[in-house]
Amino acid sequence: MAEKSTTQDGGLRPPGGIIANPEGENTEPAPFLSNAEIADRLASLAQLLSAQKENPYKVKAYQRAAAKLRNMSESLQELVQDDADLTQYAGIGDAIASAIREIVQTGSLRKLETLRSQASPDVASINDYPRLDPKRVKRIYKKFGISSVEELRGKLESGDIEQVLGLRMAQHVRQGLTETHAMLLYRADDLKSAVEEFLLGACRVKRAEVVGEVRRRVEVIEELGFVIETEDFPGVVARLQRYGGRTPLVSSGKDNAVFALSSGVMLRIQLAGKKDWGLQMAACTGAKAHLKKLTAVTGALRGLKTSFPTEEAFYRNFGLEYIEPELREGYDEVERAAKNALPRLITAKDIKGDLHAHSTSSDGSDSIEDMAEAARERGYEYIGISDHSQSLKIASGVSVEDLWAQIKYIDKLNASSRGFRILKSSEVDILADGSLDYPDDLLRELDYTVCSIHSRFALNREQQTDRLLRAMDNRYFNILGHATGRLLLKRPGYEIDIERVVGQARKNGCFFEINSSPDRLDLSAENARRAVEAGVMIAVNTDSHGMGELPIIRCGIDQARRAGLEKTSILNCLPWEKLQGLFKR
Numbered sequence: 001m002a003e004k005s006t007t008q009d010g011g012l013r014p015p016g017g018i019i020a021n022p023e024g025e026n027t028e029p030a031p032f033l034s035n036a037e038i039a040d041r042l043a044s045l046a047q048l049l050s051a052q053k054e055n056p057y058k059v060k061a062y063q064r065a066a067a068k069l070r071n072m073s074e075s076l077q078e079l080v081q082d083d084a085d086l087t088q089y090a091g092i093g094d095a096i097a098s099a100i101r102e103i104v105q106t107g108s109l110r111k112l113e114t115l116r117s118q119a120s121p122d123v124a125s126i127n128d129y130p131r132l133d134p135k136r137v138k139r140i141y142k143k144f145g146i147s148s149v150e151e152l153r154g155k156l157e158s159g160d161i162e163q164v165l166g167l168r169m170a171q172h173v174r175q176g177l178t179e180t181h182a183m184l185l186y187r188a189d190d191l192k193s194a195v196e197e198f199l200l201g202a203c204r205v206k207r208a209e210v211v212g213e214v215r216r217r218v219e220v221i222e223e224l225g226f227v228i229e230t231e232d233f234p235g236v237v238a239r240l241q242r243y244g245g246r247t248p249l250v251s252s253g254k255d256n257a258v259f260a261l262s263s264g265v266m267l268r269i270q271l272a273g274k275k276d277w278g279l280q281m282a283a284c285t286g287a288k289a290h291l292k293k294l295t296a297v298t299g300a301l302r303g304l305k306t307s308f309p310t311e312e313a314f315y316r317n318f319g320l321e322y323i324e325p326e327l328r329e330g331y332d333e334v335e336r337a338a339k340n341a342l343p344r345l346i347t348a349k350d351i352k353g354d355l356h357a358h359s360t361s362s363d364g365s366d367s368i369e370d371m372a373e374a375a376r377e378r379g380y381e382y383i384g385i386s387d388h389s390q391s392l393k394i395a396s397g398v399s400v401e402d403l404w405a406q407i408k409y410i411d412k413l414n415a416s417s418r419g420f421r422i423l424k425s426s427e428v429d430i431l432a433d434g435s436l437d438y439p440d441d442l443l444r445e446l447d448y449t450v451c452s453i454h455s456r457f458a459l460n461r462e463q464q465t466d467r468l469l470r471a472m473d474n475r476y477f478n479i480l481g482h483a484t485g486r487l488l489l490k491r492p493g494y495e496i497d498i499e500r501v502v503g504q505a506r507k508n509g510c511f512f513e514i515n516s517s518p519d520r521l522d523l524s525a526e527n528a529r530r531a532v533e534a535g536v537m538i539a540v541n542t543d544s545h546g547m548g549e550l551p552i553i554r555c556g557i558d559q560a561r562r563a564g565l566e567k568t569s570i571l572n573c574l575p576w577e578k579l580q581g582l583f584k585r
């Protein structure tokens, strides 16, 4: 174990202050197996296991572990060589820990090699692309009589896959074949914490603050940015190259550097001092469109004569109100800041309840009572139990009979629960023809409904829009759940004409939700902005399937803030007495 002390002894400063040359790096043998290389092997193993119809939980566990390892700052190789207990890290159980040890100690993984040698040629052909689902690829290979990744790529580019097997299949293949550099925001939050800790600890910077997409709370990020204060910038650059075992330096200047993190996103650091901290924070946070509008007021940021220790001081100097990072996208925030007319963005403490949560009655993991208790502990006044409706068999949809019983049961619970209310709701499927999945006489007994599409995603834009408009004509339709069905980085969602749907919601007194699930965040900030501008209120819902998910409301709040929403536009900032009236059509 030779080079272990590099993150601790303050050494590693390149001679003469020259920062390592990324091209030269390839010519030397890799000193470490990087975390990324270990993660790649686990991801390949997951794919081969899934092709063998292995228990999906096991497959998921390997996939999740691979994602976690890519974020870690500590080198797994070092940890193994130090005989550290790997199971102390979240997501690493005994089996995965021993796989990691085997990879580090032997350079390979027996199980992976065995499965590879046994794999059918079509599965083997995609093992370098672990995000491809072997079952789906098999189907494509069979359909087109092909057997290689090159042919698969060809069928994708020619549009054949989309034409014959649909948009979602084409999307899956495109994502599986493309190196992704994007990451969900909530994953990036973990990465952000790990890098921040590394900067403040191993790199000994005096101050590090996140900027860019993560600070603006963009739902999918490609770059992680920090402004840092240090007296030894080259030393920090050198140490960051040992992040997670090995992290290539992509470019560097005298006060900034970019690294390719093994999780796929870029890491950008910008040096700042006490005097220009605020200026650098502003310069590194805003989206391009924002900075364009901002510099029309301030002049080029790099050329400014005065430096600003805080962002507040910077904005004040130019007669602007402080602009919350979530708003710095280049809509109208600079104009509004100049007129002191920025919105007062919603915050977590404005939330009075959750209007979309599941229980064990359908596919949730906790009872109605437990969900209610967890909501009460968060300081909420109410929680809406909206289990799936009868047609959604894969999510144990609730039968007509059982929903009647549940309504009576909740009435009983409410009779004895002082000050807290369980709302009787349902996540009602919008059927293909736009009708709702329960009869009216049952829907009438609910406090409100969340109505969602869970099937027939392939209808075209006009059909899908008509389906929604028809559903909204039902007087028991209240909130449209996850309006586009998108799953970030996985599938684009079905197509709808959002203008028409917003128009119908306004006309009929229906509402939207921002679904806080980190891979949905549906409505998008742009669509939420559009709805509220048209006068349609929005619920910020978690769609929790267990008590532990209630805190993800923060992701929905981030999204609402990006849409510029104030609490007056949000349904669940209202007490139930007020809300009740809005649900009566």
Ligand SMILES: [Zn+2]
Binding pocket: 427, 452, 454, 481, 482
């Ligand atoms: Zn749903």
Ligand SMILES: [Zn+2]
Binding pocket: 356, 358, 427, 543
């Ligand atoms: Zn749901």
